[in-house]
Amino acid sequence: MSNTVVGGAAIALGLTYGMNSSWGFSRSRTSVSLLVSGLWNNFAKLGLPVVALVLLAFAGQPSAGRLLAGVAGVAGLVAVLGALALLLRSRDGAARLGTFSGRVASAVLRPFGRPAVQSWDRATVKFRDRTVLLLRARWHWITLATLVSHVSLFVVLLLALRFVGVSSDQVGWIEALAVFAFARLLTAIPFTPGGLGVIELALITGLSAAGGARAQVAAGVLTFRALTYVLPIPLGLATYVFWRRNRSWRREPNTAPRTELVPETA
Template identity: 45%
Template structure:
């Protein structure tokens, strides 16, 4: 490994240190304490109470898994992770699939170990992306666009799952109201997004509405208010060219990735004794969409604890076996949360060792003198050549 590579290995530690140093010692200690207390309380008390089982019963479900099943689930999980590279490549034209895989694992690993660590994960994305020659503007654009698509997916899938449950007659009318509310929220979000992309004037109007709503929240939490109207207009300027060129690929890959995650949970449920008589594919889909929403809880890294408890409760409520449901969720999270941490460390090491990946970022003067070109959305990455990012 080169001296440059060894120096690069310090980046993840520095990102976490910066994230923690940005807060007062009292606040940092309080956040860590609350996060740890929440995880301990959920796993020690909430999950056993929800499932009405002991961890020994859950472990017995794991002991019944054979090597072929574990191997099959591992292959499925890796294929699912690979599909997300399609999202990243579409959002950051010029990025290779191998780089996207390392970027995904590296950023996730940092976010998965730091409470309220989303900023650290974003910092990891900037560190890797800029080392490959992408300017900050392109990385910012990719983060914003993938963030919007993630939000729409997280909002849209629960609505679809609830509609399927209602149409299938497996639930009471109590879910009709939240389904309609979710559908309305999704429709408003998509309509607002379409208006933002239509023109600067409409983007400014939508931004003004967002700014007024944001001011109410910031007054409640006593945080400074940023100019959200300008932020919305700026988002349009940064992303309009990319979205016009790549929105179809971005949408398809996001749906494929999310469907793959759902299939992984369904496979874990079947592997841990959840027969089709107990849990059908619609019930598992509904539980999965609920778990997807819970990952946004920032109290613990990636919502750990809350995701497990909520998903176990949902599966049992839909008729799943208590011990089997808990085992399935733990197995699913072992792939989608725990395994990402050591693989993220491997990703950082690969990034540090592969010096040929690193490119100098274009200077500000060079970017200004270069002609502005709309981002390309190539049909596939070239593993031998890194195109000029912008």
């Protein structure tokens, strides 16, 4: 959904809540999973340019644009980590954040004749507690899964480039990683659905500047995007149809099995 229409990420978010609810998961459990996975995904997007910059520095090939991407990654990573630390540092801090957020939300809703929101402080504390439990127990697996996701995308790009004839003498894997990291950093801001057009432009421009023949680079990038952007669309549609038709996995709301990471009853 997020790959096909403007604002698709918001629609996909609602669909995720709907699917998880149909399997018995509460909204709070879904919120925790979405927040943590989203944060770790952005950690990778922000941190990858830093890794690429370090590798380029050792290879003796840094440039002004790559330095800028690395600095932007460091700044964004520090900002996100700081916000996460403020949320998770203490229950009182989470409660204050929830109260403030509730006041802002109520002020936004007031002109539309909607009632003020209630109990956001308690909800934020509960959200914080569950997030802390999850990260303490599973942070390493979450990190590993995130790294595998991003590295596998880069491997697909590198193989696509080699398949169409862009050799390592033209564009080395470190240079390809730097361009890929910068392109992924751009997707942190959803300019277009799935970064359509933005990623292609960034990859083709960057890889061509690194030494690849523009026609071959374009072919490799389009092959990469066909595999990682176009192919998931029909697969996603098929899984959506399966979810709508399959009833054997359905549960009543908030009846999913409890675990040691979800001690509450709601």
